[in-house]
Amino acid sequence: MPAWQAASPKARDAKFFDQRVAPILERRCLGCHNEELKNGNISFLDRESLLHGGTRGPAIVPGNPAKSLLLAALRHEGELQMPPGPPxxxxxxSxxxxxxxxxAIWGERLHK
Ligand code: HEC
Structure with missing residues (x-):
C-alpha cells in the first residue's frame, strides 16, 4: 500500500499532494507559473495563489472540481487550455x- 494511504486523513492528503500532485505541477506547469514568471498572473507555488487565482479569478474551488477553472483548462473545455499544446x-x-x-490539501514539496 502506498504510504499516503496508511496515515491519518490529513497526513494522507499531504502525502498525496507531495507524491502525486506536486510532481505533475512541477513537470507540467511551474515553468510558466512561478514567482518570477506569472503567466495569467498566477503562480503555483502555494495554495493561497490558486485559491485567489489569476486574471480570471480562482483557479480551484476545493471540494468542487466542476467549478475549478484549472481542471476545465486541463480538459480543454473552454477558451483556456492548459498546458499550451497537447492535453x-x-x-x-484524474x-x-x-x-x-x-x-486540495497542500503538502511540503512546493513553497515560495
Ligand atoms: C508554456 C507556458 C505555460 C505552461 C507550461 C502552463 N501555462 Fe497556464 N498559462 C500560460 C499563459 C500564457 C496563461 C495566460 C493565458 C491567457 O490569459 O489567455 C496561462 C493561464 C493559466 C490559467 C488561468 C489564469 C487566469 O486566471 O487567467 C490557469 C488556471 C493555468 N494557466 C493553469 C495551468 C496548468 C494547470 C498548467 C500545467 C498543467 C499550466 N497552466 C501550464 C502559460 C502556461
Whole structure:
C-alpha cells in the first residue's frame, strides 16, 4: 500500500499532494507559473495563489472540481487550455481532479 494511504486523513492528503500532485505541477506547469514568471498572473507555488487565482479569478474551488477553472483548462473545455499544446495524459488529469475533490490539501514539496 502506498504510504499516503496508511496515515491519518490529513497526513494522507499531504502525502498525496507531495507524491502525486506536486510532481505533475512541477513537470507540467511551474515553468510558466512561478514567482518570477506569472503567466495569467498566477503562480503555483502555494495554495493561497490558486485559491485567489489569476486574471480570471480562482483557479480551484476545493471540494468542487466542476467549478475549478484549472481542471476545465486541463480538459480543454473552454477558451483556456492548459498546458499550451497537447492535453495532459488522462491519468494526470484524474490525479489533479481527485486532489481538488478531496479539498486540495497542500503538502511540503512546493513553497515560495
Ligand atoms: C508554456 C507556458 C505555460 C505552461 C507550461 C502552463 N501555462 Fe497556464 N498559462 C500560460 C499563459 C500564457 C496563461 C495566460 C493565458 C491567457 O490569459 O489567455 C496561462 C493561464 C493559466 C490559467 C488561468 C489564469 C487566469 O486566471 O487567467 C490557469 C488556471 C493555468 N494557466 C493553469 C495551468 C496548468 C494547470 C498548467 C500545467 C498543467 C499550466 N497552466 C501550464 C502559460 C502556461
Amino acid at each position: 495532459l495524459p488522462a491519468k494526470e488529469i 490525479i489533479l481532479t481527485t486532489w481538488v475533490k478531496r479539498g
